[in-house]
Amino acid sequence: EDQVTQSPEALRLQEGESSSLNCSYTVSGLRGLFWYRQDPGKGPEFLFTLYSAGEEKEKERLKATLTKKESFLHITAPKPEDSATYLCAVQAQGTGGFKTIFGAGTRLFVKA
Amino acid sequence: NAGVTQTPKFQVLKTGQSMTLQCAQDMNHEYMSWYRQDPGMGLRLIHYSVGAGITDQGEVPNGYNVSRSTTEDFPLRLLSAAPSQTSVYFCASRTGVGYTFGSGTRLTVV
Numbered sequence: 001e002d003q004v005t006q007s008p009e010a011l012r013l014q015e016g017e018s019s020s021l022n023c024s025y026t027v028s029g030l031r032g033l034f035w036y037r038q039d040p041g042k043g044p045e046f047l048f049t050l051y052s053a054g055e056e057k058e059k060e061r062l063k064a065t066l067t068k069k070e071s072f073l074h075i076t077a078p079k080p081e082d083s084a085t086y087l088c089a090v091q092a093q094g095t096g097g098f099k100t101i102f103g104a105g106t107r108l109f110v111k112a
Numbered sequence: 113n114a115g116v117t118q119t120p121k122f123q124v125l126k127t128g129q130s131m132t133l134q135c136a137q138d139m140n141h142e143y144m145s146w147y148r149q150d151p152g153m154g155l156r157l158i159h160y161s162v163g164a165g166i167t168d169q170g171e172v173p174n175g176y177n178v179s180r181s182t183t184e185d186f187p188l189r190l191l192s193a194a195p196s197q198t199s200v201y202f203c204a205s206r207t208g209v210g211y212t213f214g215s216g217t218r219l220t221v222v
Contacts, residue, residue: 004154032209034210034211036210036211041215041216042215042216043116043202043204043213043214043215043216044155044202044211044213045213046209046210046211046212049209049210087154087155089154089155099157100157100211101154102147102154102155102156103154104152104153104154105154
């Protein structure tokens with residue numbers, strides 16, 4: 001069964017304390033992996049798309065990496081404004097087309 | 113450029129009532145979709161459309177209807193609301209690289 005699992009469910013960091021969020025997946029026919037940021041009361045906001053193992057993307061303090069089984073979202077020297085829920089989604093081949101499967105997300109809290 | 117606009121932001125319904133959640137996009141995207149988001153679960157696809165006049169079911173379609181008469185609009189109809197439909201609903205349109213989401217509708221069915 002196609003599945004996307006994010007860990008940890010919640011992560012509390014001090015400002016400046018670097019860490020990583022994990023997104024592991026089991027799908028057949030990976031077409032792409034997406035990372036989104038979601039602030040409370042708002043819709044998810046697109047961050048990155050990764051297409052193949054070994055690919056990396058960076059944006060400010062965030063860096064996303066991809067292997068054949070998982071993706072990491074590395075947060076370097078986080079600030080309180082990085083507090084949000086980070087969602088991972090995988091687009092895979094499905095019957096009659098493709099499908100997108102979302103993970104449940106990691107809630108990140110960064111304390112000043 | 114407003115992106116994806118959803119209305120209303122909040123709604124309380126009584127069991128058995130019907131309503132329509134509105135979604136409009138101004139990016140000329142062919143693909144639009146509706147998701148629901150529940151605590152501890154990933155976004156789940158309700159219905160989607162690949163263009164005007166074309167709709168299809170997603171993972172959790174029961175109790176919901178959609179139509180797509182124009183590229184811009186993709187309303188979601190709840191036929192007879194049930195407490196299990198209490199959730200946050202997101203409309204999204206897709207470009208080649210990812211989804212653009214609306215700000216959501218928080219629906220409570222009592």
